[in-house]
Amino acid sequence: xxxxxxxxxxxxxxxxxxxxxxxxxxxxxxxxxxxxxxxxxxxxxxxxxxxxxxxxxxxxxxxxxxxxxxxxxxxxxxxxxxxxxxxxxxxxxxxxxxxxxxxxxxxxxxxxxxxxx
Amino acid sequence: xxxxxxxxxxxxxxxxxxxxxxxxxxxxxxxxxxxxxxxxxxxxxxxxxxxxxxxxxxxxxxxxxxxxxxxxxxxxxxxxxxxxxxxxxxxxxxxxxxxxxxxxxxxxxxxxxxxxx
Numbered sequence: 001x002x003x004x005x006x007x008x009x010x011x012x013x014x015x016x017x018x019x020x021x022x023x024x025x026x027x028x029x030x031x032x033x034x035x036x037x038x039x040x041x042x043x044x045x046x047x048x049x050x051x052x053x054x055x056x057x058x059x060x061x062x063x064x065x066x067x068x069x070x071x072x073x074x075x076x077x078x079x080x081x082x083x084x085x086x087x088x089x090x091x092x093x094x095x096x097x098x099x100x101x102x103x104x105x106x107x108x109x110x111x112x113x114x115x116x117x
Numbered sequence: 118x119x120x121x122x123x124x125x126x127x128x129x130x131x132x133x134x135x136x137x138x139x140x141x142x143x144x145x146x147x148x149x150x151x152x153x154x155x156x157x158x159x160x161x162x163x164x165x166x167x168x169x170x171x172x173x174x175x176x177x178x179x180x181x182x183x184x185x186x187x188x189x190x191x192x193x194x195x196x197x198x199x200x201x202x203x204x205x206x207x208x209x210x211x212x213x214x215x216x217x218x219x220x221x222x223x224x225x226x227x228x229x230x231x232x233x234x
Binding site: 055080 | 138140142144145146147163165166168175197226
């Protein structure tokens with residue numbers, strides 16, 4: 001792609017001033033805000049779950065950060081391809097809603113990572 | 118693979134007691150020690166560089182942590198497949214050496230991430 005084109009496909013803040021548009025550091029994805037399709041903030045990226053053998057990101061764990069940061073966080077898996085970086089929001093938009101997080105989110109990151117639901 | 122088999126292929130601490138052997142969280146890989154083929158400690162995993170579109174880990178950035186933690190860290194790229202988890206060391210073994218890091222490592226993480234050498 002052209003050097004200055006902004007690539008908003010998949011996760012990753014567009015970075016116009018550096019040479020590599022195609023890659024993003026895991027530490028930059030972690031902590032980035034996640035918004036639902038309705039524009040409401042859901043939470044942030046907790047981590048990326050990576051296939052040990054292939055290095056393919058299987059999914060991302062999104063956390064709602066708990067109630068007023070007082071704990072009780074809920075976690076959900078979101079496919080990498082379901083995250084789209086939205087420059088205006090400064091975060092990702094995902095095909096989930098706050099209600100889905102409340103109803104189906106796991107109460108521990110470990111549960112979410114282990115795909116036990 | 119059988120539930121209790123230890124999988125040491127690719128990065129990832131073997132976890133015998135949980136249900137999912139195949140995936141590892143990016144936050145668990147980050148910070149894990151990296152050793153050279155000669156057994157000497159090289160540094161630790163700084164982050165994972167992920168293809169924004171496909172979610173494939175292109176490579177891992179290894180940092181030597183600087184001299185006595187006083188800054189001046191050097192960074193190198195290592196292929197995901199070149200990292201093998203070694204339970205006895207509690208870290209990854211990679212096909213690089215301390216000398217390679219000293220001679221070819223970049224002085225900033227950004228340079229290493231951008232693949233400019």
